[in-house]
Amino acid sequence: MWFRRDLRLIDNPALLAAIEAGQEIVPVFILDPKLIDITGAKGLAYLANSLQCLDQSLNNKLHVYAGDPLEVLKDVKKKYDATSVHIQAEYDRYAVERDSRIEAAGIELTRTGSPYAVAPGRVKKPTDATNYRVYTPFYRAWLVHGWRAAVSAPKSIKAVTPDPSDRNFPQWKAPEGTEIPKAGEKAAHERFKKFKAKAIDSYDESRNFAGIDGTSKMSTHLTWGEIHPRTLLTGLGESKAHDTFRKEIAWREFYADVLYNYPHTDKDYYAPQFANMRYDEPGEKFKAWCEGKTGYPFVDAGMRQLIKEGWMHNRVRMVVASFLAKDLHIEWQHGALFFEEHLVDFDVASNAHGWQWTAGCGTDASPYYRVFNPIEQGKRFDENGDYIRKYVPELAHLSADQIHEPWDADGGYKNGYPKKLVEHSLERIESLARLEEIKVRNTE
């Protein structure tokens, strides 16, 4: 059983298939240098913790190796005389290439299940069997398609006892000053239980408020497959709040489906005309954005939350992304890469397409004139400034009336908070002008 992004026992059909296939399983995780290279320090620390949790639930039978997955699998197969290799399917470009390379070298991979309720590529338009490019119709068809019921954890697991040389657990720690979420299958279920008890019934409203713990925070658990989306969908009702939550799960599935159908859009423009737009090079302004020093309190609070926790409230992700794309005129890929380095819940499809949506070049993208106002967004979704106060201590002394516009407050800058990097109202106009240019160019 080769664990990848399915670090769980509950509702893991691939694990059940592996158990079914033989006398004993060899539970394996491979530290792939290529994936480690592109994962940030907080993400690696989270993974290290999650592997410890998985090992614990496997009674210390998890085998952990570092190296190229093909070479590791060859060695493991030989060492244990393994009869089959079981995996949960994966669909992003790197995973597909890796898995095909392994199979081309003669190691057959038995795929059971996927990280989604409905695997990418399955939802098709009934008219012409092509994929959807608009969310709402996708959502309807996805519901009609439906998904299998969740399966239980195996009753018992007979696993080979590893040698010390099979136990190369990484020792990655979260960087000084950071606080990453609790990892593991157990933590995922505990958090979801708490969400269901406390927040889910007001989810449609409270999910937008940055200072409220109103979201499920399932993203990181989903990234590593500590919980399966089917588990989250089980037992949801028809209320507006429950429907909104179900739709968020479906967004993850929609973007996975889109990336599956357009694999290049992990790095390239989905709407190619946006490649012709005028952009600014990422220089000092980009650096200020990365550090949470733009001078716009809501934006800076978000970036600092990202740096500290490896997670950012969804509402604020949109605001900081809009700010990079439309106030600083920097290509979305730079922001997406920074997110990749810092997010513990990094998911290539959701990240790339969330960014492209905000930048206006994605599927079902926001209309060109929709430019988030970072000040108004702060006033609306962090009304009394609690979120800003938590992450931007230089502004903690300001009242709710002052905190969103420190430039108008007495002593707003006394703690060294940076001045505004750009003037939003002017950059908004500049952004609209640049969009106008590609429109003209495309009709030439």
Added chain:
DNA sequence: TTTTGAGTTGTTCGA
């Protein structure tokens, strides 16, 4: 085949 109308997440302006 043609037509219709909707499309995650917004902002600004003027009445």
Added chain:
DNA sequence: GTCGAACAACTCAAA
């Protein structure tokens, strides 16, 4: 302060 209209044009599902 509130409210509705305007902000483009286009894609694409669905009637």
